[in-house]
Amino acid sequence: MKIHFDFDTKHFESSEAVVVAAYAKKDGGVQLSWSDAQLKKEFAMAKSSKNFKAAAGTTYGFTCSRMSDVIVIGMGEKTKAKAEGIRRATAAALQAVSGNKYNSVAIDAASFNAINKLAETASLINEALIMTGYKFDKYFKEAQKESFKDICIYVSDKKVKKQIEKVEESSRNLADSVNFCRDLVNEAPNVLHSEEYAKRVEKDVKTALKGKGVKVKIMGKADLKKENMNLFLSVNAASAYEPRLVHLTYTPKKVTKNTKHYALVGKGLTFDTGGYSLKPGGSMMGMKFDMGGSATVYGAFRAAVLNNSPYKITCILGMTDNAVSATGTTPDSIVKGRNGLTVEILNTDAEGRLVLADCLDYACDQKPDYIIDAATLTGACLVALGSQVCAVLGNDDKFVKQVQDSAKAQDEYMWQLPIIPEWREDMKSKIADLKNIGTPARAGTATAAAFLENFIKDDIKWAHLDIAGVCDSQSHLPYCPPKGASGLMVRSLHKLLNG
Ligand code: BES
Ligand code: MG
Ligand code: ZN
Numbered sequence: 001m002k003i004h005f006d007f008d009t010k011h012f013e014s015s016e017a018v019v020v021a022a023y024a025k026k027d028g029g030v031q032l033s034w035s036d037a038q039l040k041k042e043f044a045m046a047k048s049s050k051n052f053k054a055a056a057g058t059t060y061g062f063t064c065s066r067m068s069d070v071i072v073i074g075m076g077e078k079t080k081a082k083a084e085g086i087r088r089a090t091a092a093a094l095q096a097v098s099g100n101k102y103n104s105v106a107i108d109a110a111s112f113n114a115i116n117k118l119a120e121t122a123s124l125i126n127e128a129l130i131m132t133g134y135k136f137d138k139y140f141k142e143a144q145k146e147s148f149k150d151i152c153i154y155v156s157d158k159k160v161k162k163q164i165e166k167v168e169e170s171s172r173n174l175a176d177s178v179n180f181c182r183d184l185v186n187e188a189p190n191v192l193h194s195e196e197y198a199k200r201v202e203k204d205v206k207t208a209l210k211g212k213g214v215k216v217k218i219m220g221k222a223d224l225k226k227e228n229m230n231l232f233l234s235v236n237a238a239s240a241y242e243p244r245l246v247h248l249t250y251t252p253k254k255v256t257k258n259t260k261h262y263a264l265v266g267k268g269l270t271f272d273t274g275g276y277s278l279k280p281g282g283s284m285m286g287m288k289f290d291m292g293g294s295a296t297v298y299g300a301f302r303a304a305v306l307n308n309s310p311y312k313i314t315c316i317l318g319m320t321d322n323a324v325s326a327t328g329t330t331p332d333s334i335v336k337g338r339n340g341l342t343v344e345i346l347n348t349d350a351e352g353r354l355v356l357a358d359c360l361d362y363a364c365d366q367k368p369d370y371i372i373d374a375a376t377l378t379g380a381c382l383v384a385l386g387s388q389v390c391a392v393l394g395n396d397d398k399f400v401k402q403v404q405d406s407a408k409a410q411d412e413y414m415w416q417l418p419i420i421p422e423w424r425e426d427m428k429s430k431i432a433d434l435k436n437i438g439t440p441a442r443a444g445t446a447t448a449a450a451f452l453e454n455f456i457k458d459d460i461k462w463a464h465l466d467i468a469g470v471c472d473s474q475s476h477l478p479y480c481p482p483k484g485a486s487g488l489m490v491r492s493l494h495k496l497l498n499g
Contacts, residue, residue: 001129001133001146001149001150001151002149002150002151003126003129003130003151003152003153004150004151004152004153005122005126005152005153005155005164005168006106006152006153006154006155007154007155007156007158007161009035009036009154009156011106011152011154012035012036012106012108012152012154013036013066013068014068014104015068015102015104015105015106015152016068016069016102016103016104016105017068017069017070017071017097017101017102017104017105017106018036018039018064018068018069018070018071018105018106018107018108019070019071019073019093019096019097019105019106019107019108020032020034020036020039020070020071020072020073020108020111021033021072021073021074021075021089021093021108021111021112022052022054022060022072022073022074022075022111023054023075023076023077023078023081023114024053024054024055024056024074024075024076024077024078025077026077028053030052030053030054031054031078032111033110033111033113034108034110034111035108035110035111035154035156036108038064038065038066039064039070042062042064042065042070043062043070043072046062048060048062049062052072052074053074054072054074054075054076055074055076056074056075056076056085056088056089057074057092058074059071059072059073059074059092059096060072060074069102071093071096071097073089073092073093073096075089075112075114078114081114081115082114082115082411083115083120083124083411084411085114086112086114086115086121086124086125086128087124087127087128087131087411087479088128088477088478088479089112090107090112090124090125090128090129090132090479091128091131091132091477091478091479092478093107094128094129094132094133095132095478100145103149103150104149104150104151104152105150105151105152106151106152106153106154107125107151107152107153107154108154108156109121109122109125109153109154109155109156110155110156110157112124112125118155118157118160119160119163119164119166119167120167122153122155122160122164122167122168123167123168123170123171124171125153126153126167126168126171126172126175127171127174127175128175128479129151129153129175130171130172130175130176130178130179131175131178131179131479131480131487132478132479134178134179134182134481134487135481136182136183136186136481136484136485139188170307173303173306173307174303174307174490174491174494176303177299177300177302177303177306177490177494178299178303178487178490178491179487180204180208180298180299180302181295181296181298181299181485181487181490182295182481182484182485182486182487183485184197184200184291184295184298184485185288185289185291185292185295185471185472185484185485185487186484186485187288188288189270189271189287189288189321192270192288192291193240193241193270193271193321194236194239194241194242194243194244194268194270194319194320194321195241195242195244197244197268197270197291197294197317197319198218198244198246198317198319201216201246201248201298201317202216202218202246204302205248208302208306209302209305209306212250212305212306212308213250213251213252213253213305214248214249214250214305215248215249216246216247216248217246217247217248218244218245218246218247219244219245219246219247220242220243220244221233221236221242221243223245224243224245224358227338227358227362228336228337228338229245229337229338229358229359229362230335230336230337230338230358231335231337231338231343231354231355231357231358232245232318232320232338232354232355232357232358232359234329234333234335234345234354235269235275235320235322235329235348235351235354235355236320236321237327237328237329238275238322238323238324238325238326238327238328238329239320239321239322239323239325240323241320241321243318243319243320244268244317244319244320245316245317245318245319245359245362246315246316246317246319247314247315247316247362248298248301248313248314248315248316248317249312249313249314249315249366250301250304250305250309250312250313250314250315251312252308252309252310252311252312253308254310255312259310259311259312260311260312260369260370261311261312261313261314261366261367261368261369261370262311262312262313262314262368262369262370262371262372262496262497263313263314263315263316263363263366263368263370263371263372264297264300264301264313264314264315264316264371264372264373264374264493265297265315265316265317265318265356265359265360265363265371265372265373265374266291266293266294266295266296266297266298266315266316266317266318266373266374266375267290267291267292267293267294267318267352267355267356267373267374267375267376267377268291268293268294268295268317268318268319268320268355269287269290269291269319269320269321269322269351269352269355269376270288270290270291270319270320270321271287271288271290271321271322271323272284272287272290272321272322272349272351272352273287273321273322273323273324274322274348274349275322275323275324275328275329275348275349275351276324276328276329276330276331276348277331277347277348277349277350278324278349279349283379286472289376289471289472289485290322290352290376291319292374292376292467292471292472292485293352293373293374293375293376293377293465293467293471294317294318294319294374295485296374296465296467296471296487296488296489296490296493297315297317297372297373297374297493298315298317299487299490300489300490300492300493300494300497301313301315301497303490303494303498304493304494304497304498307494307498308498309497309498310498310499311497312368313497314363314366314368316359316362316363318355318356318358318359320355322348322349322351328348329345329348330348331345331346331347331348332344332345332346333345334431334432335354337354337357337358337361337455338357338358338361338362339357339361339454339455339457341433341434341454341455342429342432342433342434343357343429343432343433343434343435343436344429344431344432344434344435344436345435345436346435346436346437347436347437350436350437350448352375352376352377352448353377353436353448353451353452354436356373356375356377356452356455357451357452357454357455358455359373360373360452360455360456360462361455361457364455364456364457364458364460367458368460369460369461370399370460370461370462370463371456371460371461371462371463372403372462372463372464372465372493372496373452373462373463373464373465374464374465374467374489374493375464375465375466375467375468376466376467376468376471377445377448377464377466377468378444378445378448378466378468379444379468380441380443380444380445380448381444381445381466381468381469382468382469383444384417384445385415385469386469387469387470387473387474388413388469388470388474388476389413389414389415389469389470390407390412390413390414390415390465390466390467390469390470390488390489390492391414391415391416391417391445391465391466391469392404392407392414392415392416392417392463392464392465392466393416393417393418393419393445393446393449393463393464393466394419394449394461394462394463394464395419395453395456395459395461395462396461396462396463397416399461399462399463400416400463402496403463403465403492403496404416406492406493406495406496407489407492407495409492409495410491410492410494410495412470412488412489412491412492413470414465414489414492417445417446417449418446419446419449419450419453420446423438423443423446423447423450424450424453426438426439426442426447426450427447427450427451427454433454434451434454436451438450438451445466448466449464449466452464465489467488467489470486470488470489471485471486471488472484472485472486473486474486474488
């Protein structure tokens with residue numbers, strides 16, 4: 001599917017199908033902010049059009065005298081319209097015109113513009129088209145047919161041409177990075193093990209981010225040993241593959257002593273069997289997505305760099321699988337982490353926090369102003385917040401609020417959970433500094449965060465995202481595949497890093 005922006009009505013008129021949006025009026029009528037006067041007239045003339053009230057989620061179709069099919073997307077009331085409405089309506093539009101029926105489709109951006117910003121509307125349409133058009137179909141014997149070849153976002157006002165050029169690129173960078181994240185998460189774990197994962201990220205940095213000021217450092221088992229990252233190594237102990245710590249640094253073109261430095265840290269468990277504390281078969285299914293946190297922060301890093309973030313950004317991805325073998329770490333083991341704290345590992349299935357612990361300590365040594373980590377860390381997150389809401393916890397309420405505001409600006413759900421002294425106490429061991437699980441079935445998401453907090457030093461402002469719920473199967477969002485990776489939170493973090 002090729003998407004292009006067009007300012008020429010000819011292109012709009014010659015398309016096989018035309019998509020226009022309509023808003024519902026309070027009096028039961030419809031409001032049409034369409035660029036094409038002729039279309040409006042023909043809509044009014046069509047007998048059945050009076051039955052169409054433009055409620056959100058409804059569509060209406062007719063054929064105009066130019067012989068193109070017209071698909072009208074109902075948007076609901078304009079006063080209630082938000083950016084998310086435009087994303088969802090675009091996804092509905094794409095669904096409505098898919099199915100090998102049309103070679104060319106044009107979307108009238110102005111008709112969707114409920115937020116009074118035409119360039120931003122066009123940008124949202126582009127973003128939603130790229131996200132909705134995503135497919136993970138590389139493993140089928142026969143390539144899936146493209147729904148159609150060409151889709152045109154028609155912008156009727158030439159005055160916004162300059163703005164459009166900018167947002168066309170930035171929205172594509174963002175949505176492509178969401179899709180890049182999805183591809184990594186969807187990849188099979190027998191293919192995407194730690195060594196392959198690191199290679200793929202490195203290759204992407206060297207191609208997509210070439211000349212953008214990004215440096216790559218990849219660390220293996222020997223390097224982690226030198227760094228005393230024994231908690232990370234304990235998770236890798238049963239693996240057939242070497243662990244990988246991918247360390248990326250981005251330096252913007254202009255740096256002053258006031259330039260802020262963000263560090264992103266991601267859990268990259270390419271598969272989580274649970275280890276000796278083995279998961280039952282049903283719960284193990286889908287655990288290829290346990291590297292979703294790292295794919296999310298890499299996706300955000302990628303988009304931020306492509307869109308020339310003004311901040312210095314460090315990105316640290318901790319990659320391994322949590323396998324089972326004779327060399328695996330047994331429950332009851334006591335292991336000393338990079339920061340010198342000892343951990344009694346009572347459950348080898350609480351492995352993500354062990355990898356993150358050493359990665360967070362390593363991140364602190366890069367002297368960032370802020371650290372944000374993302375991880376599919378706890379099943380408890382799904383119990384607390386369902387599969388639609390991302391949990392955020394941290395050591396600085398103001399910073400957490402800033403992260404939440406970025407999520408809100410992108411219409412992604414993020415809710416704060418507390419870390420209280422009692423839960424910090426719950427993570428203390430009787431025979432070591434810490435233990436890796438708290439009281440069973442009690443505040444699992446927050447006790448995990450209380451554990452991680454021990455590895456943040458120098459009072460660096462830190463926010464932890466538990467994406468266990470939102471990482472996949474977002475079937476309520478029409479621009480996400482109903483099954484498989486969602487790519488959610490890439491947009492929120494991009495917002496934080498690029499404003
Ligand atoms: N990767 C899982 C978390 C997870 C579970 C995400 C289910 C999504 C769905 C994590 O490594 C894990 O196994 N956590 C344990 C922690 C427990 C042993 C304290 C969990 O949530 O059961
Ligand atoms: Mg686990
Ligand atoms: Zn895990």
